[in-house]
Amino acid sequence: MTNLKAHHVRITTFIQATEDEDKVLEAIATFIPEEIDEEDVLLDVSETTGFFGNSIKVVNVEIKRSRAVRAFLKHFKELLSEEDKKYILEHLDEKVDEEGTLYVRFNKQKAYLGEAEVDEGPDVIQVKIKVKAFPMRKEAVVKAVREWLEE
Incomplete structure (x- = not known):
């Protein structure tokens, strides 16, 4: 069994003024497995102003502890449909940056319903x-992710 190893995981999204903060946080919770201890999940919500003066909250979640990161990766892979795995694999070269970070965006509305669906639209959880x-x-990161997802 090929296990992907990671230093940390970051989950980011925006809460528009028209959105319910609790619902957006519930959508993010879709990606965090229950077995991760609460103290291993660092949550930060900061407020900023949008281009048109509207209030926007930026949500950042970080998971750093290796045990929690392993649990996250296992859960993350289980959340992905075969179609989404295929999409990520087809676009893997553009989803990994030079520093070795894999970026995947998910539909925020579907996440609120407990589903993970890869999405490239504007209203996403990254x-x-x-x-x-x-x-x-x-190249080494792309190879490692490919082997992990193809398994």
């Missing part, structure tokens, strides 16, 4: 996984 690979090069 999951960033800082992958461990040796040597730490984009």
